[in-house]
Amino acid sequence: MIQKVSGGVCAPKGFKANGVHCGIRKNKTKKDLALIVSECRATAAAVYTTNLVKGAPIAVTKAHIADGFAQAMICNSGNANTCNANGVEIAEGMSALVEQAIGVAAADVIVASTGVIGQPLSLEPIEGGMAELAAGLESGEVGSDNAATAIMTTDTVKKEVACTFEVDGVTCTLGGIAKGSGMIHPNMATMLVFLTTDAAISPAMLKKAILSDIQDSFHMMSVDGDTSTNDMLSIMANGLAGNAEITEEGEAFDAFCLGLQTVTNELCRMIAKDGEGATKLIECHVDGAADKGTARTVAKSVICSSLFKSAMYGADANWGRVLCAIGYSGADVDVSKIDVDFVSSNGMISVCRDGSGIPFSEEIAKEVLTADEVKVMIGLNSGEESAVAWGCDLTYDYVKINADYRT
Amino acid sequence: MIQKVSGGVCAPKGFKANGVHCGIRKNKTKKDLALIVSECRATAAAVYTTNLVKGAPIAVTKAHIADGFAQAMICNSGNANTCNANGVEIAEGMSALVEQAIGVAAADVIVASTGVIGQPLSLEPIEGGMAELAAGLESGEVGSDNAATAIMTTDTVKKEVACTFEVDGVTCTLGGIAKGSGMIHPNMATMLVFLTTDAAISPAMLKKAILSDIQDSFHMMSVDGDTSTNDMLSIMANGLAGNAEITEEGEAFDAFCLGLQTVTNELCRMIAKDGEGATKLIECHVDGAADKGTARTVAKSVICSSLFKSAMYGADANWGRVLCAIGYSGADVDVSKIDVDFVSSNGMISVCRDGSGIPFSEEIAKEVLTADEVKVMIGLNSGEESAVAWGCDLTYDYVKINADYRT
Numbered sequence: 001m002i003q004k005v006s007g008g009v010c011a012p013k014g015f016k017a018n019g020v021h022c023g024i025r026k027n028k029t030k031k032d033l034a035l036i037v038s039e040c041r042a043t044a045a046a047v048y049t050t051n052l053v054k055g056a057p058i059a060v061t062k063a064h065i066a067d068g069f070a071q072a073m074i075c076n077s078g079n080a081n082t083c084n085a086n087g088v089e090i091a092e093g094m095s096a097l098v099e100q101a102i103g104v105a106a107a108d109v110i111v112a113s114t115g116v117i118g119q120p121l122s123l124e125p126i127e128g129g130m131a132e133l134a135a136g137l138e139s140g141e142v143g144s145d146n147a148a149t150a151i152m153t154t155d156t157v158k159k160e161v162a163c164t165f166e167v168d169g170v171t172c173t174l175g176g177i178a179k180g181s182g183m184i185h186p187n188m189a190t191m192l193v194f195l196t197t198d199a200a201i202s203p204a205m206l207k208k209a210i211l212s213d214i215q216d217s218f219h220m221m222s223v224d225g226d227t228s229t230n231d232m233l234s235i236m237a238n239g240l241a242g243n244a245e246i247t248e249e250g251e252a253f254d255a256f257c258l259g260l261q262t263v264t265n266e267l268c269r270m271i272a273k274d275g276e277g278a279t280k281l282i283e284c285h286v287d288g289a290a291d292k293g294t295a296r297t298v299a300k301s302v303i304c305s306s307l308f309k310s311a312m313y314g315a316d317a318n319w320g321r322v323l324c325a326i327g328y329s330g331a332d333v334d335v336s337k338i339d340v341d342f343v344s345s346n347g348m349i350s351v352c353r354d355g356s357g358i359p360f361s362e363e364i365a366k367e368v369l370t371a372d373e374v375k376v377m378i379g380l381n382s383g384e385e386s387a388v389a390w391g392c393d394l395t396y397d398y399v400k401i402n403a404d405y406r407t
Numbered sequence: 408m409i410q411k412v413s414g415g416v417c418a419p420k421g422f423k424a425n426g427v428h429c430g431i432r433k434n435k436t437k438k439d440l441a442l443i444v445s446e447c448r449a450t451a452a453a454v455y456t457t458n459l460v461k462g463a464p465i466a467v468t469k470a471h472i473a474d475g476f477a478q479a480m481i482c483n484s485g486n487a488n489t490c491n492a493n494g495v496e497i498a499e500g501m502s503a504l505v506e507q508a509i510g511v512a513a514a515d516v517i518v519a520s521t522g523v524i525g526q527p528l529s530l531e532p533i534e535g536g537m538a539e540l541a542a543g544l545e546s547g548e549v550g551s552d553n554a555a556t557a558i559m560t561t562d563t564v565k566k567e568v569a570c571t572f573e574v575d576g577v578t579c580t581l582g583g584i585a586k587g588s589g590m591i592h593p594n595m596a597t598m599l600v601f602l603t604t605d606a607a608i609s610p611a612m613l614k615k616a617i618l619s620d621i622q623d624s625f626h627m628m629s630v631d632g633d634t635s636t637n638d639m640l641s642i643m644a645n646g647l648a649g650n651a652e653i654t655e656e657g658e659a660f661d662a663f664c665l666g667l668q669t670v671t672n673e674l675c676r677m678i679a680k681d682g683e684g685a686t687k688l689i690e691c692h693v694d695g696a697a698d699k700g701t702a703r704t705v706a707k708s709v710i711c712s713s714l715f716k717s718a719m720y721g722a723d724a725n726w727g728r729v730l731c732a733i734g735y736s737g738a739d740v741d742v743s744k745i746d747v748d749f750v751s752s753n754g755m756i757s758v759c760r761d762g763s764g765i766p767f768s769e770e771i772a773k774e775v776l777t778a779d780e781v782k783v784m785i786g787l788n789s790g791e792e793s794a795v796a797w798g799c800d801l802t803y804d805y806v807k808i809n810a811d812y813r814t
Binding site: 049050051052053054080082083084085116117118119120227228229306307310311313314316318319320321323324326327328329331333335352355356357394395396398399400401402403 | 456457458459460461487489490491523524526527634636713714717718720721723725726727730731733734735738740759763764801802803805807808809810
């Protein structure tokens with residue numbers, strides 16, 4: 001029995017968080033430094049961008065959680081600390097500042113940065129902000145809200161979610177915050193996603209759980225086709241819920257994975273819906289695929305098509321672009337069996353059967369596509385597998401936001 | 408010695424062309440039907456979209472040139488004749504109408520269509536327009552101009568180019584017209600490109616020449632990452648220049664390929680510069696690559712990045728996005744050796760050396776990037792291979808044009 005609860009990363013027992021403005025950003029009303037801390041050491045795991053150009057914090061985080069444990073996460077926004085000659089030194093410096101401020105060993109700190117690539121990041125503002133950051137650590141909604149707000153860049157809404165689930169009769173909680181709005185086409189991890197849980201789970205099983213989960217969550221989401229240099233998903237599991245540690249596959253592991261999936265899928269929807277300039281969430285549901293890979297490939301190709309995304313912005317039921325995107329996806333499908341429908345809270349409309357157009361009311365189609373969450377349902381009629389992918393429409397504002405991001 | 412000449416597809420000896428409004432489009436001022444005819448049978452070759460969803464005209468053209476010969480090309484705009492139950496029948500019908508009107512065997516007709524996918528195409532307007540189309544066939548600039556105009560969809564300028572070259576002391580001419588503005592991410596062929604030449608060349612060598620040429624021309628161009636269902640490049644070589652037929656590799660074949668390259672590269676520049684909503688042409692030059700594949704992959708990834716394209720629209724020297732796009736390209740490069748410069752008719756500016764940013768004047772950078780043709784020069788410093796790719800900026804107008812294309 002899974003239930004959504006409030007509190008984000010502070011919903012699980014034993015986690016506190018905070019976010020402050022330390023001065024990396026010029027705008028004083030925008031927080032730019034976040035900290036999440038567990039009251040005890042936690043098992044930890046992370047996945048990272050596949051981009052060959054990697055932010056310096058990724059190298060440092062990898063080293064710090066190589067032993068499977070961590071206790072705190074620090075993240076700044078406003079500067080990606082990437083393509084800088086002294087990047088690793090700065091990221092290590094951030095960890096050392098955490099140790100000085102709250103006593104968690106620097107080697108147990110997960111470090112992340114997000115913002116402009118290729119501009120030197122100074123430790124000075126971070127050092128100046130640490131006292132306030134540490135003093136304001138809070139459990140519950142306030143702490144998570146402060147951290148979730150501080151990691152935002154072009155995001156227009158904060159992303160946080162949490163749920164409870166049962167492991168062997170013990171109630172566990174898993175929560176997460178995320179940032180991500182543009183440069184979103186994760187390929188291994190995504191954007192910045194920080195997860196916390198009070199479930200007890202071994203490092204190996206924790207890693208297994210997130211590696212499996214991302215195949216159908218963050219890997220299936222795209223805003224603009226650009227894979228960031230700083231993508232990272234990390235999770236800390238501190239075991240304070242009191243369940244017997246999960247050390248192998250089985251019912252307890254499955255329960256944990258379901259809780260994880262609940263949080264990650266909701267974060268995916270939130271990130272896609274808040275895509276830069278987006279006016280609506282697009283969910284692409286593919287079923288009837290011969291195999292899982294085909295279902296994923298087709299769903300991802302459709303939500304990545306600039307032409308389809310532009311049509312969705314215009315509420316134009318241009319299903320030919322759906323077929324076109326399926327056709328160039330590389331998936332092995334029988335075009336003559338494809339069905340396409342559009343569904344939203346405003347209704348549903350069928351537009352394509354057996355790979356060819358069917359007559360439909362443009363008026364109803366417009367109505368269906370005008371909703372702020374639209375599902376495009378693709379039936380391949382060739383098997384039993386299915387997949388879901390999340391994206392958004394392509395709008396004038398995406399261009400506007402990105403035409404002059406640095407200044 | 409290669410020289411550009413006027414006359415497009417009618418520049419080579421023995422070719423006539425025309426374009427008329429026959430009524431497929433509602434707008435009577437927009438021509439929608441084009442015809443190109445050689446006075447004798449010509450060797451012919453073509454390459455097609457790799458999209459699994461293919462326009463019906465492609466199946467018909469494939470069958471018609473299977474013997475290596477053709478004599479005419481017919482193309483309509485306003486309707487792609489794709490995803491229609493009776494598509495092949497209609498495309499065969501178009502060929503039959505050509506035979507009736509000008510006596511060229513239907514089996515020697517190359518057929519193409521461009522426009523909306525999934526709406527039935529009626530033969531009626533085409534039949535009605537054939538007499539005018541045939542009667543108005545002209546050689547020289549007028550004929551090519553009429554055909555080039557008739558195949559345009561969202562194109563804002565017609566694309567035509569021609570050049571002369573010497574084969575064994577004989578002057579040959581090769582010309583081309585193209586349409587293409589959106590849904591441009593060719594993968595095998597591109598958009599619609601019709602080439603004509605009076606050089607004598609065997610079907611096998613003609614095919615070899617275009618298959619080799621597209622690797623560094625249309626394959627290296629992208630407007631929006633969407634590969635169309637109707638992409639096609641075709642060429643007819645009627646031999647009227649009088650050179651000894653090219654039947655094997657060697658000097659004569661190389662001369663032919665150089666003429667071909669001159670025309671195709673110029674068409675690539677024209678198509679990219681006229682990309683939907685584009686305000687500028689972006690040329691990405693990669694050198695110092697360890698191998699050709701790496702150079703191509705890097706160049707293509709950069710011009711395909713939505714974030715980089717948006718930055719170019721804003722004349723923002725955000726070179727971090729260039730490194731980001733190189734990083735996720737899949738190419739095996741040493742990031743720490745990468746140099747990046749921007750060059751235009753307004754000057755040049757170096758922004759990155761050895762994978763890290765260097766101080767530069769934002770003012771000069773803005774000036775350089777404000778030109779309507781901008782080159783991004785990437786040095787990988789790891790070898791001798793190079794590649795060029797063509798693209799354009801991503802603008803508000805791209806979205807506007809595609810948000811409601813059908814209505």
